[in-house]
Amino acid sequence: MGKIKKRKQNRRQNQDVEETIEEEIQIDTKENVIQTIIDQLQAVNVEEKYCGLQTLSMLIESPDNVEPVIKQGLIKMIAPLLLDTAGSVRNAASGSLRNLSVLKLDVCDALMEQDVMTSLVCYFHQFTETWTPESNSKTKDEEMDTFIQCVNLLLNLCESSDLAVKYLTDSRILDILPRYLDLATFGNDIVIAVMQCLFVVVEDNDVAIKKIQSSSEEYLKRFLLLENNEPSMFLLKTLAAGIAINICKGNIGSLPLDVMGQIMQILAKSLSLDHRLSCNQLSSSVPLQNRAGKVEAPKGKDAVDLQKRIKSVTHTLDAQQCAIEILANICSCDDDEESEGDLSSDSEENGDEELCTNGDSVHAEDKLPPEVLEAMISLGVFEKVWLKTSLPAENVMLILKEYEETLLIFKKLHNLQTRALLCVNNMLMTLPIDKLGGVNGVYKIWVDAGKLVFKQTSDNLNLLESATAVMRAALDKIKFRENGNTSDTSLFSDLALSDIEIMLMGIRECQVPEIRSNLIRMIGILALLLVNSLNDTTTTVICAITEFILEQAHKENEVWVLAEAIDTLVDLYSEDETDGIAAKVKLVDKLAILAPILKNKARQQRKLPKEYKVLVSTASSNLPRFIKYKKARISNL
Template sequence: MGKIKKSKPNKNKKVLNHDNSDEDEQLCVDTKENAVQTVLDQLQAANVEEKYCGLQTLALLIETSEHLDQVITQGVVKVAAPLLMDAAGSVRNAASGTLRNMSALRMEVCDAMMEQDIMTPLKCYFQEYAQTWTPDVTSKFKDEDIDTFINCTNLLLNLCESSELAIKYLEQYKILDVFPRYLDIGVFGSDTVAAVLQCLFVAIEDNPQAMQRVKNNSEKQLEQLLSMEGSDPSILLIKTLAAGVVINTCGGIITTLPVNFMNEIISILAKTLSMDHRLACNHVSSNVPLINGAGKLETLKGKEAQILDSQLKSVSQMLDAQQRAIEIIANICSCEDSDDSLNGGDSSDSEELEGDMIDNGEESLLVEDKLPPEIMEAFVSLKIFEKISARAQLPAQNVMLILKEYEGSQLVYKKLQTLQTRALLCINNIISTLPIEGLGGVNGVYKIWVDAGKLVFQQNSDNFSLIESATAVMRAALDKIKLRENGNTSECNLFGDMALSDIEVMLIGIRECQMPEIRSNLLRMIGMLALLFVNNLNETTTDVICKITEFILEQAHKENEVWVLAEALDTLIDLYSEDETDEIAAKVKLVDKLTVLAPIIKNKARQQKRLPKEYKVLVSTVVSNLPRFIKYKKGRISCL
């Protein structure tokens, strides 16, 4: 699984002043342009209070999309970023928090920040302030300085996740040489160490020079972090991140590590994933203040507030650790998958790879044999798949509602949603990697398909990332069943209770889907479902196949994205390549309808040339194969 852009929460809220009603009224009166211009004037003032006030107002403005657009248009970042080097620590702290929050909003914002030269003052901060700074335990500004460093590190992380140029700057200005000293948890504390590890984890991926530099400068510190004792979420977060950095220093190939070291790392990931996130969230929700009779949330004070804040931080660290563990495992699987010697290429080539088996010149190799046996053994013995599946389960609905309503726990609510999505994406990777026995057998994979289907078709969710990952799981699960059973599901009777009404629910969901990635997954998935019925033909299954075929043909005529159209047609080619489908093909007039679609996809392919490489390959293959398939099937039908 490649790196996925994560929605990052705005953590640094303390620079905001939401109780300033006069300021709120002023923002309502001023136009967007005037409000932003006022901020620009304040940021350029000589007075510390003016600059601090300008940063407070800027932090408030970027929470509104309209003001955010204006902030970007008027080049506010170019003026605010140099305040990271301001002589006043309070200004540096406010600037770092505001810019960090801004970088967490969306990738396009990070691009704009790069264009407005955010990296120059940021690298100056690390070179001038961070190279020699050590927290002074006697200073009243200790927490502020630590917070500023963490904010700047997370700002850098967000930029690196969005921009390859930021990673080049990171290496060019030798910021990676600054980070190793911050891996001393005894001096800098767990929050600082975790922030540095997060940044390293992202910055060195697919970056050989950075990998070697971190390996040379930080190897001993990383080993010490991995050997830390304790099961507190803060400790497990650091150990998990350290494990991820170590793997990335090896180019993502964990098997290059000594076997005992590799097993230690996988054990750390397993321990992190063993924490019961649902139980922890249930516990913390019982302490979250609820809405009173007047419709307002009660405010906790004193010791109660401190206890709740500590619990929320602990749960947040747990969720962060589990998310990273899941991403590391997904990358371990997909890293092996990227090996060209084992990769069957795009889906359209699968017809030439009988049963998804790859000929290496000597013997055929199952796709599920890609992982080295030592990793496979560790995954199975430590029940990695079961642990990841458990992380795909959200707490009870009432718990989620409590966490969503209270401002202090909204971050946990968002992280739970992200964790679920990441877990599903990882399951998608693992399904093709583990042998089916490690997934609970055919019935276990069928259950995975059903559970993912409930997320897709039984929830009115606007979380498109979740739906996309769940549809990918559905597609992978059916592909696994098809591979194992060779389409013959009669013995295990998996789909015996499925009726046309069940199919109709899926078709309605696809018809209403606005996201091309999700439509593509669903079209391929229902095509696989139809293919599983081909070897078990009877009146009911024939009706299902006809219904699915007619639907895919209908959608093909409506589809605007050429690569989704290609996916739909490729699905039909796979389905009707079986000779047993000749009579059904004649019944639905498949050849005539595909003949109409052939010039349509050809024209769309000419019009939509700017496509990612994998989409181009798919479209090109379908455009080439479709006429040959029509000729072949026409000949078969004529013999009926």
């Protein structure tokens, strides 16, 4: 059955255990290894249980092994070990479950289905209500690590599951966690872990807001006023700012002016830290592979120094991601008063139904509180966020990726880049164009985002989606400027068909509906901007874009992306100057063919998110009217 040898638990011998485990995993079958783990987890002996958990941790490092681990019900066996009498077993169990929870959302679903939350809640109730780390305790570091892992596990589950949030609010955990905000007693690592968890769980959670507001207000005020400029303190201050905003349900304008000013200063200072320089400096300390392809880990003082550098960079990146998420929410243009009612099939089919338009709604640029807008502009917040869309140099990224201890930093850098682009998308919609460098500044953002999308081969779909969203928002911003009637749109007048072809190829090859939708809308806005400078070249480009969108519409399987394509064409050709081009490409006849296709797909795909239903309803309503209107105009040519 591939039994693992028993070994005593000191540091050198644990290393021997790991080496032995690694060798046996390589030579044994996956089924035998999993059965061995099951036998060990069910053993009475502490060493057996610990060894089984260690083997599991190594096994799940390969994504291919996660599904069989879940199917064999190992999670049900591990979760109760959070309550084991042996601290080493609790520590190993918390680490294994936390590592599983960061893999992907459906793994978190499996953790919930196999009842991790019951044991996790019991852990907090049983071990943390009165625990305080003792400086002379041999198990202090292990107990602290177990607590941090359990808090991180709780955070990950609450991020992915409403049921986990319900477990949390029904338990005493929210009464327990605030006692761990005492920096002098519990230290940076524990306080940061708890603050990261609270930042997530108080969002849109009335019960959590009430408890944390009453128990933690003094701690939050203290953290906001911290003057220490260490990265860990920047992270604490930024988390405190985020929790303060979440407690007032995202309405930063409801905070006192001095607190609002403090928060904006904190966000700007966190983003002012040079993450690329920090990563460059770290990479120079990372050990490289020798000629044999192996990496020799540093020892002694060098090892301690490297760990300090890694932790410092991690705190910097976490603080900046937190700041960016806060700013993205502040600049979010979601309309909370939008009707929540489902759109019936009748409304989708009725051409005379009232259109789902913004009407006289407030422009996104007018939604920010004036004090927040002024702070963003004076502190150069947009420029700071934009800098986070750039990764460190390629050689630095490679060094960070190849060394196991810095692989997480490599991943965090990519996450930061993606979140920064999403924040830029929101800020483009919210900030006045003259505060973004004018049309020329926004055009440069469009070009730079395009380089991320089209000038590299990337399998990072999150990056591509966020970058295409920025491209779309940038062109939307330019179009919004005096309704697009500005001489600055001559920036696009030199675009040739060869330039457009790169974008069209990207859409043809794209397998992700969200990215396709962004790109289709983006090239439609580009064509609309070219309408303001019609000549032989721009007319050729507009015709090519039109033919391409029509071609894509016929091939599109997702009804909401089809609706986006149709809505894009309606926007483009609603301009009277386009009548001649519409006649040239036979637009009316081709749209008439698409109308019943849209109608049928809308019937077949009823279960859509609300925003997609609105899009489909709008396109379905607008299309018949537009065909009638454009047909009349073309007949008068």
